[in-house]
Amino acid sequence: MDNSWVISIGSIFAWAAPVIFGVMGETITERAGVMNLSLNGSLILTAMVGFVVGTTTNSFLLGFVAAAIVGALVALLIAFMSISLKQSQVAVGYVLAIATKSLAYFLGAPYVGKPVMLLPQVPIPLLSSIPIIGPILFKQTILTYLSYVAIFVCFWWIFKTHQGLVLQGIGERPSAAYIRGVNVNRMRYIYTAIGGGLVGIGGALYSLSVKTWNGQLSGFDGIGWIILAITIFGSWHPLKGALGAYLFVLLQYLGIVLQPLLPNVNSRIFQVAPFPLMILALLFVNIGNAEWVDRTLAGLPENVRRTIAKVLRAMRTSPPAALGIPFEKE
């Protein structure tokens, strides 16, 4: 009884690992001023690539490396089309989200029913014997440990290093960064590729650890869009983004656990639950920016207005100022 409870909580961290890699990848990409809207497709494509390469070479490492490379290539295509050719990032990202999904289903079809391999759990010697926390956090796969590391590396890189300052600069005020001698477009290419690579690792996690490849990514189609929403909800901050990812997976998990209580409702309805929540979450973080809110607030008594404004300001997020805007040196 007690044991199964621990395994359940532990699996939340395992399930969250691909979401974490996705959110970190997108956070870095968007911090640099590029939006990779193709996430839903690239996750499915890299899940397929990871599975096919992993199972045919019988090597997890090659599977994950191949998936990361493919993820980075898709991201580079977006960078090329939006930075160098100045096409709309939304347009390019949307088409790639659709096209890479079709590509994954087309190329992956012959591998349906091939033997599955699942990443083994590697308990960390000392840490895993800590009561309760040990088995939950430290009896996981290597990639789950890396997902913890990724959160802190991203945080440290963005906020504690000089390179991170440059990264923030090219997303917020690219012209200022350019004057200081930064090659804005080259840095954007690099960060977009790194972000895409992280997304690729997340994709391979779906087919080699959390789930497997059965010709489709059943139950996870749509997750890429959720990851994009979590990135916004986390206001482009690795720690807040990670919090959003864990919350999302917890809710998804609760949906599965609670479903037997309502046996008459089709199970697929529960899979939809994250999406209304996604809209609500985005509404919370964005409503403070709406003009009518300001106008309504102005009509309220002073003390009420102050409190509401404070709450709104605390929830509000605003994207990197140059997100989605191509940089041109004047």
Add this chain to the structure above:
Amino acid sequence: MDKDKTKNPNQNSFLMHILTNRASSMTLAVILALLFTSLLVWIMKVNPISVFDTILSGAFGSTNNFTQVIQAWVPLVLASLGLMFTFTAGLWNIGMEGQIVMGSIFSYGIIRIFDGSDVSSALVIILCILAGIIGGAIWALLVGLLKNFGGVNEIFGGLGFNFIADAIMLFLVYGPWKPEGVANGSTKMLETRFWLPQVEGTYLSLWALGIAIVSVIVVTVILQGTYFGLKLKAVGKNNKSSFLLGIHTNRYMLLAFVLCGVLAGLTGALQVTGFNHVLRNNISGGYGYIGLMVGMLANIQPLITAPIAFIFIALSKGAAGLGIDLKLDSNLAGVIQGALVIFVLIMDGVRKVLNKRNKGVQSG
């Protein structure tokens, strides 16, 4: 010296001419997309020629296949036309798919009410189409309101509402609206008197086809021949200056969503009364998602949606036979469609960059 040699004027100008001319660069884009597809198919150890042959004969090989293409062209062109309104206003209505689903739910709901009654079937069909239109418009309006008053980007709002519409559909077809005894993801068949008349022996309804053709004309006139269309274009091109010029940009954006929803709802209603004759899961058939790609290629010219939608649907329908004939997955159709849009975007970008650079050289 070496630099001058690489800039051989003849060679350069020929390539330059192809890349900077709109028609030739678009042709090149199509050729590149087909080459890319051939490469993929070749990797799968199948002869590309036989793939294209299968697709072509799957789409046009028999009267039966061709009527299927025409039948499926109707929902796709209607969806693409609806998106012309939102594209013109500079909006991304990814929620199209859910709006089609809502349209079909509303229209089926109306027919259910009249099930077994003796009300004239023509009246019921008209009410059913109107209900569909209202359903689609409400679902689109919600996305617009969220964007305008809640700051939620229409991409996420629309997507969320797609999934919610799917959930409502699942709830209905497995719950209150399931046929007696079985739950197979579809309602019971409509009485035949509520079907739009079909051509003998096919699923093609000339009424639905007529509605699609009329819609092409109406949307073209609205967007390209009226003051409203012009203002909507202004909102899409430059939202801020339009607002400063006294256009109620918020109102126009909402209106673009509603008009898009109207066509989505119409699509959904025709899927119910004109083709499927049941309400079932996946009734929207992905037309909303493919419609966005058609809309991007049409570049806010409603007339152009007709031929592009035709090519796209011929690819989709033609590819259905790939699995039987060549053991290839029919998702190849989506790959070809995506490749077409990507290469068109690439060549369009190359053309614009080159033209800009040439202009700079001339003036400088």
